[in-house]
Amino acid sequence: MNAGTAPDGTPVKASDFKSSIERLFKINSPGSGFYSTIVGAEKFAETKQGGIPGIKADDETGKIEIELEAPRGTFTQELGLLFAAVLPSGTPAKDLTADPAPATGPYMITEVERGRGWSYARNPYWAKANSQVDEVPDGNFDKIEIKVVRNDSTQVNEIERDKTMWMQNLVPADQREKIIGKYEGTQFRVDYPINIYYFWLNNEKPPFDDVKVRQAVNYAIDPAALERIYAGSLAAAQQILPEGMPGHEELNLYPHDMAKAKELLAEANPSDRDITVWTDNESPNDEAGAYYQDVLEKLGFNAKLKTINGDNYYGIIGNKSTPDLDTGWVAFYEDYPHPNDIFQQLLAGEAIAPTGNTNLSYTDIPALNEKIAKLAEEPLGSKQEAEYAELDKAYMEEAVWVPYGTNTTSTFVNSEIDLDSVIFNPTFGQSLASFELK
Amino acid sequence: MASEPNAEEAAPAAAGPWRLAWRRLRRNRVALAFLGLFVLIVVFCMAAPLWADHIAHTGPNDTHTVEKIEAGGEVREVVNPSGRPIGAQWFEAGGRFFLGADGRLGRDEMVRLMYGGRTSLLIGFAATLITTLLATALGLLSGYYRGWVDTLIARTLDVIWAFPVILLSIALGLALAVGGLQLGPLSLSGDSIWIPILIIGVVYVPYMARPIRGEVLSLREKEFVEAAEAQGAGALRVMFGELLPNLASTIIVFFALGIANSMLLEALLSFLGVGVQPPETSWGTMAGSGFDLIANAPQLSLIPGAMILLTVLSVNVFADGLRDALDPRSKLRLEMHAGTPEPEGTAV
Numbered sequence: 001m002n003a004g005t006a007p008d009g010t011p012v013k014a015s016d017f018k019s020s021i022e023r024l025f026k027i028n029s030p031g032s033g034f035y036s037t038i039v040g041a042e043k044f045a046e047t048k049q050g051g052i053p054g055i056k057a058d059d060e061t062g063k064i065e066i067e068l069e070a071p072r073g074t075f076t077q078e079l080g081l082l083f084a085a086v087l088p089s090g091t092p093a094k095d096l097t098a099d100p101a102p103a104t105g106p107y108m109i110t111e112v113e114r115g116r117g118w119s120y121a122r123n124p125y126w127a128k129a130n131s132q133v134d135e136v137p138d139g140n141f142d143k144i145e146i147k148v149v150r151n152d153s154t155q156v157n158e159i160e161r162d163k164t165m166w167m168q169n170l171v172p173a174d175q176r177e178k179i180i181g182k183y184e185g186t187q188f189r190v191d192y193p194i195n196i197y198y199f200w201l202n203n204e205k206p207p208f209d210d211v212k213v214r215q216a217v218n219y220a221i222d223p224a225a226l227e228r229i230y231a232g233s234l235a236a237a238q239q240i241l242p243e244g245m246p247g248h249e250e251l252n253l254y255p256h257d258m259a260k261a262k263e264l265l266a267e268a269n270p271s272d273r274d275i276t277v278w279t280d281n282e283s284p285n286d287e288a289g290a291y292y293q294d295v296l297e298k299l300g301f302n303a304k305l306k307t308i309n310g311d312n313y314y315g316i317i318g319n320k321s322t323p324d325l326d327t328g329w330v331a332f333y334e335d336y337p338h339p340n341d342i343f344q345q346l347l348a349g350e351a352i353a354p355t356g357n358t359n360l361s362y363t364d365i366p367a368l369n370e371k372i373a374k375l376a377e378e379p380l381g382s383k384q385e386a387e388y389a390e391l392d393k394a395y396m397e398e399a400v401w402v403p404y405g406t407n408t409t410s411t412f413v414n415s416e417i418d419l420d421s422v423i424f425n426p427t428f429g430q431s432l433a434s435f436e437l438k
Numbered sequence: 439m440a441s442e443p444n445a446e447e448a449a450p451a452a453a454g455p456w457r458l459a460w461r462r463l464r465r466n467r468v469a470l471a472f473l474g475l476f477v478l479i480v481v482f483c484m485a486a487p488l489w490a491d492h493i494a495h496t497g498p499n500d501t502h503t504v505e506k507i508e509a510g511g512e513v514r515e516v517v518n519p520s521g522r523p524i525g526a527q528w529f530e531a532g533g534r535f536f537l538g539a540d541g542r543l544g545r546d547e548m549v550r551l552m553y554g555g556r557t558s559l560l561i562g563f564a565a566t567l568i569t570t571l572l573a574t575a576l577g578l579l580s581g582y583y584r585g586w587v588d589t590l591i592a593r594t595l596d597v598i599w600a601f602p603v604i605l606l607s608i609a610l611g612l613a614l615a616v617g618g619l620q621l622g623p624l625s626l627s628g629d630s631i632w633i634p635i636l637i638i639g640v641v642y643v644p645y646m647a648r649p650i651r652g653e654v655l656s657l658r659e660k661e662f663v664e665a666a667e668a669q670g671a672g673a674l675r676v677m678f679g680e681l682l683p684n685l686a687s688t689i690i691v692f693f694a695l696g697i698a699n700s701m702l703l704e705a706l707l708s709f710l711g712v713g714v715q716p717p718e719t720s721w722g723t724m725a726g727s728g729f730d731l732i733a734n735a736p737q738l739s740l741i742p743g744a745m746i747l748l749t750v751l752s753v754n755v756f757a758d759g760l761r762d763a764l765d766p767r768s769k770l771r772l773e774m775h776a777g778t779p780e781p782e783g784t785a786v
Contacts, residue, residue, distance in 0.1 A: 153732075153733065172730065172733075173521055173542065173730075174521065174522075174730060174731040174732075174733055174734045174735075175733055175734075176520065176521075177520040177521070177522065178733070178734075222503075222504060224504050225501070225503035225504045227519070228503050228504065228517045228518075228519060228520075228521050228542055229503060229521065229542045229543065230521070231520055231521030231542065232519055232520045232521060281711055283730050284521075284542060286716065287541065287542055287543050289716075290499075290501070290543055290716055290717045291501050291503065291543055293499075293717060294499060294500060294501045294543075294717070295501075297499075304627075304629065305629070305715070305716055305717050306628070306629060306715075307711075307715060307716050308616060309612075309711075312616075316616065
């Protein structure tokens with residue numbers, strides 16, 4: 001391990017990695033699940049005592065050995081997640097938003113105003129300690145100030161007036177056409193993160209415990225309508241694995257056909273037709289929810305729309321005790337480019353949890369669970385990719401969700417920034433260290 | 439020789455207070471004009487099903503995102519691929535999309551405006567009715583009994599009064615939007631229209647109860663109350679048989695003004711997403727959702743905003759005229775209108 005030097009001048013030690021992973025379990029981080037297959041991690045998660053014996057770190061040689069309970073083909077990707085970022089040993093196991101821990105990147109956080117913004121300055125030890133890390137740019141600004149602006153239109157306005165250099169949020173849907181026409185190629189660029197937008201269907205409860213009903217809903221949804229609702233930023237797709245994800249092979253099992261949908265529903269003739277449709281209140285997801293509710297009504301359901309504040313949305317729909325969790329909107333952005341990231345978290349039976357549930361459709365198909373588990377142990381190659389494509393098809397034949405598309409994102413900068421310099425990573429987004437003045 | 443007129447001809451029958459009030463109101467042309475405007479708005483909203491069924495051929499929540507319509511001899515998309523909604527078609531498409539589509543869902547703006555008005559008016563009336571009933575009952579009890587009853591009611595209402603109306607309403611709206619309301623046998627889901635009605639109805643109670651209590655304090659010292667009590671009338675009979683009729687003019691004026699206030703508060707709550715829940719519509723929700731498209735389609739916010747303005751203005755002007763007509767010498771302090779407590783005096 002050669003991880004450089006933190007901004008306080010402390011060299012990073014191999015044992016810092018061990019304590020950083022243990023800290024994830026101490027604070028019950030949502031990312032701790034990625035490391036639960038390390039020997040002793042599950043026990044440590046319960047007791048929070050005695051450390052994780054499956055991680056052995058030698059500070060003298062810098063060597064780290066990690067022992068897993070079972071082979072895990074995705075583990076190297078999981079080590080690359082921000083959850084595994086190395087922190088100094090002894091970093092308090094609590095929320096450090098107001099007083100961030102030091103890290104080893106080209107920039108360090110110097111000031112935080114909770115809810116209002118934060119500032120970065122150069123890490124004085126970066127160049128010296130990381131001269132061999134070519135993949136990460138050194139950064140071109142001495143100071144970077146991040147300001148929290150809740151209104152997307154205000155962000156656009158500030159960029160157009162050169163008051164802000166970049167906005168992280170998507171440009172508002174109603175301004176997208178204008179901004180593309182005016183700034184594409186000079187200040188605006190469409191980027192392609194790997195994600196999937198879908199409506200989950202609760203496979204456990206009527207009426208969506210019947211595959212014919214689920215298939216009917218898939219036929220009833222018109223992806224072309226959703227493309228318009230997302231103002232052209234969404235590319236229609238009707239499958240689990242989005243484009244760009246290894247294993248993606250285009251599928252279109254349910255071309256929009258309302259007559260076929262009604263026919264299937266008539267065959268199924270569900271006795272329970274009262275449905276609650278959940279969505280968050282952020283545009284255009286709220287409109288996607290309203291569209292979906294209208295489609296279900298037209299199909300013959302008595303659908304009620306429940307719109308929840310975006311800040312609490314995932315907590316509420318991920319809690320099994322929330323009543324009327326029938327169906328709703330959700331978007332998933334990859335943690336790392338591996339199909340297991342989607343299947344394991346969103347569809348494997350073992351992912352069903354009473355709180356913080358990510359398998360919102362409560363899908364639990366034993367044969368497919370086994371296939372997910374088997375593929376998870378293998379390194380990703382062309383054979384495994386083909387098997388993941390089959391898995392995608394198998395789940396779509398069961399119509400466990402109603403996937404409707406993958407969304408693009410955008411880089412929108414002001415007139416001072418060289419758009420071509422901005423590096424976009426499909427997992428982590430724009431790299432602030434890559435920004436350059438023209 | 440001129441004959442003496444008889445007594446009946448010389449002294450025509452004295453007009454009652456309601457007839458006098460009506461005469462005064464008839465002379466107030468401005469108030470009557472705004473009453474006419476208000477009636478027109480109500481008729482417009484009540485006609486929503488007729489317009490939706492026979493002209494627009496769509497419901498308020500029906501989406502038309504990928505549909506095309508024939509208008510002015512050409513085929514037009516209701517929403518273009520970039521998500522821009524069609525503008526006002528007037529009668530070019532036979533009345534369909536008369537005011538255009540409401541956004542990327544392609545719902546008929548005119549139909550939603552009419553149905554939204556029904557919701558806004560319903561909330562305005564129902565919430566004000568709740569406020570009036572509660573405030574009248576509490577004001578009567580408090581002013582008539584005084585003593586510990588007065589203190590208990592006053593302190594309870596002080597708790598509500600301690601919070602600014604808007605903040606209290608938003609907090610209640612947020613809390614009830616998810617879990618709904620479970621109060622004994624009363625069970626309301628979070629998306630029920632009765633949630634904003636109850637919130638608005640309750641938060642305004644102190645602002646109406648206080649002046650009513652002041653009136654009761656004054657009236658209960660009058661001779662007619664003493665006479666009723668001397669004849670053996672009980673407390674309920676005095677309150678509801680003697681005091682309440684004398685409060686009628688005050689209550690009517692407050693009721694009229696309360697409608698305007700309730701509609702404004704509903705619009706604000708719905709604009710902020712804690713009032714009427716989608717896909718149901720009100721003028722407030724329309725103004726709020728249209729605000730997202732303000733750059734490309736400002737009419738989506740401006741038209742419902744204008745409807746709110748016209749309705750509130752018409753109710754306010756008419757209520758002012760009504761107050762002048764019912765009690766021209768009245769020095770009523772319309773705290774409810776101002777929305778702030780009196781600097782001095784005992785609050786109910």
